[in-house]
Amino acid sequence: MKTARPGGNSGNLLTVLALAVAFWFAAGPANAETYTLRVDGLACPFCSYGIEKQLRKLAGVNEVITNIKNGTIQVKTDTGNKLSKVELEAAVKRSGFTLRSVN
Amino acid sequence: MAARLRRKIFVKAVLGAALFVPVFLIAGWLAFVPFSKEPGYRFVNSWGTRGADAGQFNDPTGLAISGKEVFVADARNGRIQVFDLGGRFLRVFGGPGKGPGELGRPMNLTISANELYVPEYFNDRIQVFDLQGSSKRIIGRAGSGPGEFNAPGGVAVGRDGTLYVADFYNHRVQRLKADGSFIQQWGKTGTAGIAAGSFGYPTDVALGPGGGLFVADGYNDRVQAFNSNGKFTHKWGGPFASNIYGPFNGWFATVTGIITDNSGNVFVADFYNHRIQKFSADGTFLTSIGAKGSGPGQFMYPIAMALDGDGNLYVADFGNNRIQKWRQGK
Numbered sequence: 383m384k385t386a387r388p389g390g391n392s393g394n395l396l397t398v399l400a401l402a403v404a405f406w407f408a409a410g411p412a413n414a415e416t417y418t419l420r421v422d423g424l425a426c427p428f429c430s431y432g433i434e435k436q437l438r439k440l441a442g443v444n445e446v447i448t449n450i451k452n453g454t455i456q457v458k459t460d461t462g463n464k465l466s467k468v469e470l471e472a473a474v475k476r477s478g479f480t481l482r483s484v485n
Numbered sequence: 486m487a488a489r490l491r492r493k494i495f496v497k498a499v500l501g502a503a504l505f506v507p508v509f510l511i512a513g514w515l516a517f518v519p520f521s522k523e524p525g526y527r528f529v530n531s532w533g534t535r536g537a538d539a540g541q542f543n544d545p546t547g548l549a550i551s552g553k554e555v556f557v558a559d560a561r562n563g564r565i566q567v568f569d570l571g572g573r574f575l576r577v578f579g580g581p582g583k584g585p586g587e588l589g590r591p592m593n594l595t596i597s598a599n600e601l602y603v604p605e606y607f608n609d610r611i612q613v614f615d616l617q618g619s620s621k622r623i624i625g626r627a628g629s630g631p632g633e634f635n636a637p638g639g640v641a642v643g644r645d646g647t648l649y650v651a652d653f654y655n656h657r658v659q660r661l662k663a664d665g666s667f668i669q670q671w672g673k674t675g676t677a678g679i680a681a682g683s684f685g686y687p688t689d690v691a692l693g694p695g696g697g698l699f700v701a702d703g704y705n706d707r708v709q710a711f712n713s714n715g716k717f718t719h720k721w722g723g724p725f726a727s728n729i730y731g732p733f734n735g736w737f738a739t740v741t742g743i744i745t746d747n748s749g750n751v752f753v754a755d756f757y758n759h760r761i762q763k764f765s766a767d768g769t770f771l772t773s774i775g776a777k778g779s780g781p782g783q784f785m786y787p788i789a790m791a792l793d794g795d796g797n798l799y800v801a802d803f804g805n806n807r808i809q810k811w812r813q814g815k
Contacts, residue, residue: 425786426739426756427546427560427803428653428688428703431590431606432636450804478654478686 415464419455420482421474424448430455432477440465440473517724518733519770523763526774526798526811528782532572533807537562540574545801545808547639547742548791549594549601551616555791555799556601557808558591565591565603565618570793572808578618583608586620593639593689593742593789597646604637604650611640611650611665624648624665629655629674631667639689639701639742649698651687658687658700660715669715671700679705679728682717689789691743691751693766699751701743706730708740708753708768721768732758735770742789742801752790752798759784761800774798779805 424430430448433455437446442463447456459465467484474481533542547558554575555568563581565588568574579588589607596602600621601614609627611634614620625634635654642648646663657672672678677685688703696713706729707722720726723736730738738757745751749766759777761784764770775784785804792798798811 425804426741427544427590427592427788428606428636428638428686428741431560432654435607435636 414461415459417457417459417465417470418485419457419470419474420453420484421455421479422453422482423479424450424453424455429477429479433474433479436473436477437470440469517735519735521734521772522769523771524814525772526813527815529797529810529812530572531781531802531807531809532568535806539566539577540568542566542806542808545788545803545806546590546592547594547603547789548799548801548808549596550791550793550799551596551599551601552794554616555793555808556594556596556616557801558594558603558789560590560592560606563588563590565594565601565614567618568808570797570810572810576618578614585612585623588612592637593651594791595640595642597642602640602642602648604634604640606636606638606653609634609636611637611648624661625650631670632659632661632665634659638687638703641690641692641698643692643696649690649692651690651700653686653688653703656684656686658684658690658698671711671715671717677704681709681720684709685728688741689743691745693745693749693751694747695749697749697766699743699745701740701753703740704728706737706740708743708751708764710766710768719768721764730757734773735762735764737762742787744790744792746792746796752792754787754790754800756786756788756803759786761787761790761798774811775800775809782809782811784809 434446442459444460445458471481542559543561546560549556553570557566559566564579567576589605591603592606603612611624613622634652637650638653639651648661650659655674656677657670659670660668672684684702685705686703689701691699698711700709702709707726709720710718712718723729737755741756742754751764753762755762761774763772784802787800788803789801800809802809
């Protein structure tokens with residue numbers, strides 16, 4: 383049995399919207415990707431900045447975090463953007479290095 | 486009989502090798518590992534920690550001094566910080582970005598005629614500031630053509646305003662007019678090499694008092710020198726300066742910065758060996774400064790240097806996010 387309420391359909395719409403927004407915030411931006419790259423010789427900024435510069439040119443990349451101590455680079459993409467290993471490998475190669483692994 | 490002869494030959498060979506190897510090693514050591522020829526430097530003080538506040542650094546990559554002010558390229562913070570000679574914070578300018586007055590990973594700094602020249606690794610340009618921090622002009626753009634850059638690492642400026650730029654990923658050094666128009670280059674664009682006059686990721690350049698050019702030939706682990714006419718004269722760094730790296734006196738493990746003093750001596754930031762080495766202009770080893778560590782007078786990847794008017798040496802201690810000051814003598 384349906385009970386009529388002040389606001390009627392617009393009230394239902396607001397409820398649906400509120401639920402959608404709550405779900406969005408709870409789940410975070412869907413499909414954003416984080417890749418962890420391992421590359422040798424990252425201590426020198428002439429190297430690490432070069433890799434970072436090339437990775438930032440890839441479509442959808444919004445953040446690159448270099449960890450010099452453990453020799454890794456985290457690449458974060460915008461929602462819905464994925465990167466292939468081939469793309470990552472090519473970017474690292476353009477900076478003069480060899481990609482050891484991607485996770 | 487034959488077995489006895491073979492054994493005799495074997496014993497002689499072993500004895501010969503036992504004698505030859507130490508003699509070879511000693512001769513090699515004497516030929517390729519020079520001794521100090523002048524008094525060393527002593528640590529005076531240091532300043533800075535990792536962070537983004539005034540007086541903190543996130544990757545200090547360049548240094549330059551004008552009078553009583555020390556300018557520091559604070560790369561990841563995208564800014565230039567200015568201190569007095571004792572390390573007291575004075576002012577800051579810049580900020581991360583691509584626009585005029587903004588900075589994309591500033592590297593080895595140079596001051597000439599009261600102007601600060603900032604090579605920007607991310608923005609592929611040289612930005613010139615007045616010493617108060619106002620952007621005055623921008624030289625170059627991204628590319629591999631004449632007057633273009635692919636990650637410039639260092640710049641030197643002649644008395645007439647001529648620019649010399651270490652163009653890192655283009656494997657060349659460019660000589661440009663003050664307005665940025667191309668004059669000449671050393672090295673083959675985009676091709677690394679170890680022959681004299683070729684480069685493997687050059688990181689910085691410096692001019693001697695007589696107009697000679699010294700190039701920090703970064704990943705070739707050596708220094709190359711050219712006379713004021715641009716002709717190659719000599720090179721040094723390990724055996725035959727041929728991209729053999731090592732921890733000994735006069736050897737390098739990635740050269741990231743180079744400066745000269747008024748006498749023509751050359752200071753080299755020896756990044757992976759955690760030290761600064763000092764040479765005369767002809768490449769004769771004079772002394773070594775610092776050792777690996779995080780204590781006073783120790784370095785973690787020293788990357789750049791500057792000298793004040795009294796000959797004190799300032800070092801950007803990259804891994805420790807601080808600047809160190811050193812004085813010559815015991």
